[in-house]
Amino acid sequence: MKKNVNLILALTVCGIFLLASLGFLHGQQSGGIGGVRIAGAGDPTKPILNYNLEPILTVDLTQEIIEILPGGTNVLNSSMHPEGWRVGSNSLFGVALGDKRDGISVTVAAKLLQLDQNGIVLDLRISDGRTKAVLSSQQLPLQNYQEAIIEFATSTTGNRRLAIRILPTIKVKEPLRDYPGMVGFFGTHSPGGFLILNGKEVLSRTGGGVTIDNPETDGQHFCAILSRSGLLVVSYRPFPGAAIKGYFQNRHLIFEWNGDVYEWASMDNMFLPEGQWAAYLWQALATPFDKPGMSLFACLPNQLQTRLDQMLKARKEREGK
Numbered sequence: 001m002k003k004n005v006n007l008i009l010a011l012t013v014c015g016i017f018l019l020a021s022l023g024f025l026h027g028q029q030s031g032g033i034g035g036v037r038i039a040g041a042g043d044p045t046k047p048i049l050n051y052n053l054e055p056i057l058t059v060d061l062t063q064e065i066i067e068i069l070p071g072g073t074n075v076l077n078s079s080m081h082p083e084g085w086r087v088g089s090n091s092l093f094g095v096a097l098g099d100k101r102d103g104i105s106v107t108v109a110a111k112l113l114q115l116d117q118n119g120i121v122l123d124l125r126i127s128d129g130r131t132k133a134v135l136s137s138q139q140l141p142l143q144n145y146q147e148a149i150i151e152f153a154t155s156t157t158g159n160r161r162l163a164i165r166i167l168p169t170i171k172v173k174e175p176l177r178d179y180p181g182m183v184g185f186f187g188t189h190s191p192g193g194f195l196i197l198n199g200k201e202v203l204s205r206t207g208g209g210v211t212i213d214n215p216e217t218d219g220q221h222f223c224a225i226l227s228r229s230g231l232l233v234v235s236y237r238p239f240p241g242a243a244i245k246g247y248f249q250n251r252h253l254i255f256e257w258n259g260d261v262y263e264w265a266s267m268d269n270m271f272l273p274e275g276q277w278a279a280y281l282w283q284a285l286a287t288p289f290d291k292p293g294m295s296l297f298a299c300l301p302n303q304l305q306t307r308l309d310q311m312l313k314a315r316k317e318r319e320g321k
Helices: 301-318
Strands: 009-016 035-038 049-052 056-069 072-080 090-097 104-115 119-128 134-143 148-154 161-173 185-187 193-197 201-204 209-211 220-226 230-235 243-249 252-257 260-266 276-285 293-298
Touching (some): 049 243, 049 252, 185 220, 201 293, 209 293, 220 301, 230 252, 252 276, 276 301
Antiparallel strands (some): 056 072, 056 161, 104 119, 148 161, 185 209, 193 201, 243 276, 252 260
16 A cells, blocks of 8 residues: 555445344234334335333444545545344445555445443454455454444555544433324324235225214224234224334334234324324134225224224125125
């Protein structure tokens, strides 16, 4: 590396993020810890649910490729690992510095071994990208916001040194919350909304909503009438027999049942004020229906079964059964 030749940075990111989780559990209303991610096996169109029922520690790891000079440092490139890094997560990326003949090529592999309120332990390995020789390998303990600089190359004159600078930021991912109260109108206005199965099949194109006619009403319910899962009842308030299976977020309700992901999407209004709010689900009837659909109503918890019976009776009468 010549003394008066400027370093040219060409950063290539291999984007290999092997996300493993030690605590991803499908939580029920009565328990469950960690986060929930439900993805279609081999199906990129299937939505992903991402929520947790208890607080989860995560870390954002900022890294910089820096040039250490006699008068200070020069940041050549800066990047951040995916937000919400958790214990067991891996990262691998490549860095090329300089030209093909005289430049430096390195591979950096990192694994998050430990994470708590005070800091992290990072398994870090820096290797020569051409010879695969290990330039630096260590388990690196870092406190929250503590900076680490790991040098991996020095110019022949010693005036320039190259290093990776790492800075962890520990965060708490708050658990999914119940909406604190009731809304005056629950549902969709004109032109309505869509009930979608696994991100690609539209089951119903109807809409509608329900107001609170009785001040003592304790719940507003959305009913999904399905050909695969029977009758599912969903509300943003807990009710007997229901468990958290998804969430409301802006114009969407997204929930999972028996490996299928359902989405109720509004064309106009938000279901609840901005935020992510728990969706409680109960399978009222397992028998599949010939014609999918959806309905909404408000009632007291002890009136729920009566209202469902009335709804199903009216549906049969409309269909001439």
